[in-house]
Amino acid sequence: MASELVDVSGIIFKRKRYKEADVLTKIITKQKGIFTIDVKGALRPKSKLGAATLNFSYGIYTVNTSNKGISSLRTFKNVRQFENIYLDITKQAYASYILDLVDHAFIEYQANWEVYDLVFTALNKINDDFDEEIIKQMIELKMLYYFGVAPKLDSCMICNKKQGIFDFSLERGAIICSDHFNQVSDRMHLDPQVVSLIRTLALIKIDRLGKININTNLKNNSKRVIDRMYTRYLDLNLKSKKFLDELRMI
Numbered sequence: 001m002a003s004e005l006v007d008v009s010g011i012i013f014k015r016k017r018y019k020e021a022d023v024l025t026k027i028i029t030k031q032k033g034i035f036t037i038d039v040k041g042a043l044r045p046k047s048k049l050g051a052a053t054l055n056f057s058y059g060i061y062t063v064n065t066s067n068k069g070i071s072s073l074r075t076f077k078n079v080r081q082f083e084n085i086y087l088d089i090t091k092q093a094y095a096s097y098i099l100d101l102v103d104h105a106f107i108e109y110q111a112n113w114e115v116y117d118l119v120f121t122a123l124n125k126i127n128d129d130f131d132e133e134i135i136k137q138m139i140e141l142k143m144l145y146y147f148g149v150a151p152k153l154d155s156c157m158i159c160n161k162k163q164g165i166f167d168f169s170l171e172r173g174a175i176i177c178s179d180h181f182n183q184v185s186d187r188m189h190l191d192p193q194v195v196s197l198i199r200t201l202a203l204i205k206i207d208r209l210g211k212i213n214i215n216t217n218l219k220n221n222s223k224r225v226i227d228r229m230y231t232r233y234l235d236l237n238l239k240s241k242k243f244l245d246e247l248r249m250i
């Protein structure tokens, strides 16, 4: 396939040394999904390409690509950085895990505008001091859909009721309303508040999420349920997730 020169809107999220003074970075883009770019001479002093491809930089990148394998960076414009993420180890751990998770849901060069916007908004919010744990849980819940294992959270699996008190069944991957608790023996017996938080995070659009204050206990409980969904439905075992969990315990 012939290579082409294209402008992509993207976010840089992983870097490693390559050859003598190059850097290989991963980029998530609106137009061409996630792929790797070779940033030639990035490690040389005063390299402009190097400076524009620090982790959590975003902007318009002009790449030479054949839509497979490694592409290379030619030039860039309007590049900025999620600075607070770059400078804060906790924010960075959250952002890295989110990007790692998204990376595992797609093959390279598989574009998805919706997911790009979701990630971009999530990073913006983390950068702006929104609750990163809540943002992470929202992304995890929404990504289950792209992994093809989304549980049914919009309405009761038996009567389709959308409002009321709900429990969740991990086995069935669905919520059950209190009218039908007795019909589902493998429900988790969760605190209805936990189910309510999970449903909200899964169903509302990320731009509608304000700087809400959710108590730690509730947040830890919803985290445990989401972790169990991931173990049960996917079992990805990501290092970035392990690192984040360890960091949260400090």
Ligand SMILES: [Zn+2]
Binding pocket: 156, 157, 158, 159, 160, 161, 176, 177, 178, 179, 180
């Ligand atoms: Zn029902």
